[in-house]
Amino acid sequence: NxxxxxxxxxxxxxxxxxxxxxxxxxxxxxxxxxxxxxxxxxxxxxxxxxxxxxxxxxxxxxxxxxxxxxxxxxxxxxxxxxxxxxxxxxxxxxxxxxxxxxxxxYNLIKPNTYDILWVVDFPLFEKSEETGEITPCHHPFTRPLDKDLDKLESEPYKVYSYTYDIVMNGYEAGGGGLRIYDQDVQKRIFNVLGFSDEDIKRKFGWFIDALKFGTPPHGGLAFGLDRLTMILSGTDNIRDVIAFPKNLSAVCPMTNAPQPVDNDQLKDLGIKVIDKEEK
Structure with missing residues (x-):
């Protein structure tokens, strides 16, 4: 078919x-x-x-x-x-x-329950279906699993990472991961992503150099408080729990923002607006 x-x-x-x-x-x-x-x-x-x-x-x-x-x-x-x-x-x-x-x-979800699970060890890389290029699933500073380090160059799509999301009632309520703290591993990640040594030095040299000075193992976890509030309050619309929500047109109903900017403000910021020619 x-x-x-x-x-x-x-x-x-x-x-x-x-x-x-x-x-x-x-x-x-x-x-x-x-x-x-x-x-x-x-x-x-x-x-x-x-x-x-x-x-x-x-x-x-x-x-x-x-x-x-x-x-x-x-x-x-x-x-x-x-x-x-x-x-x-x-x-x-x-x-x-x-x-x-x-x-x-069809009332298949139990009311007034909070079902929680952790999703862990996401893949480190994925192949862009638009360009065919290898890209990071999260960001290029995510730490790969130690047991997968030997696959970085040979089988990058089989490398997993120290990442984790917490899911509540089907919504992603928070997430995070561990960061790379080893200079050599970070350089290898950049190489897998197609960066030359010159690119790495020019774009991320300050970062790579900083890792020389004994960066401790570190990571983080961030919760979406507005999403948690949405779940706990029983609504399925996050705008119900945001103080100044935008509508579907990205406009604030209370202040009508965004509004036109004064030319003096644009001048202070060094921004020039060019009107499109009407066809």
């Missing part, structure tokens, strides 16, 4: 026993969520009367339909949501958001 063949990644999830309740109108409610996360293609499929139903089903062969039924272990009245994308992060975030909203709609 072209929907699957033209996309690099395909993922899906099922919700048991809600297919008959999920009308076309309900399905369309999630278009805005998908658009927010740039997920351009996702589909709802119902398993009713021992067969698949949905707008895309007519484009699937009988073999493909049977494979989907077996893969997701579908039972009567199950709802299946499948997303496709050429960018894995887009697919994960988009499907994850739709999954969370459906779980709330």
């Amino acid at each position: 072209s929907l699957f063949k033209d996309n690099k990644y395909v993922k899906g999830f099922k919700i048991e026993g809600v297919a008959s309740e999920t009308s076309r109108k309900i399905q369309d409610e999630y278009n805005l969520t998908a658009k927010k996360f740039n997920l351009k293609s996702y589909i709802f499929i119902k398993f009713i009367n021992n067969k698949l139903e949905g707008s895309v089903v007519k484009f699937l062969s009988e073999d493909e339909q049977n494979r989907i039924i077996k893969l997701f272990s579908l039972n009567e009245n199950d709802l299946l949501v499948i997303g496709v994308s050429n960018i894995l992060k887009t697919l994960n975030f988009g499907l994850g958001a739709i999954r969370s909203q459906l779980a709330k709609k």
Whole structure:
């Protein structure tokens, strides 16, 4: 099927026993969520009367339909949501958001509970799906696991890091990691990222040199207090707990900021505004 063949990644999830309740109108409610996360293609499929139903089903062969039924272990009245994308992060975030909203709609999340977990040892590097270049998953100063140091140059995508996020009720409530404190390791990281010795000296020489003087092992953890407050207060809109929230247009309703800046202020800052020519 072209929907699957033209996309690099395909993922899906099922919700048991809600297919008959999920009308076309309900399905369309999630278009805005998908658009927010740039997920351009996702589909709802119902398993009713021992067969698949949905707008895309007519484009699937009988073999493909049977494979989907077996893969997701579908039972009567199950709802299946499948997303496709050429960018894995887009697919994960988009499907994850739709999954969370459906779980709330069908009361699958226990009320007044605080489920907490730690996510640890994130990969150190990832391959940019836009450029194909190797990039840091967090930042280039993240400390790799000691046991993975021998893979830095030979298998960089198999190197993991001393990083950690705390997740509460599906929201990232905080995160952090350990920093590199060894000069040689930091230089190796920069080399893996494609920096020449000259680039390293020009852009980060002051930092590399500072590591010579016995930087102690260090790290950190930061909590999102506004997000924690949102969870504890029972709202799913972070603007409800921010003193001066911006609206969807990034405007402050109380002060109407941002406002035009006086020319004298721009002059003090050495900034010149050039109007675009109208076509």
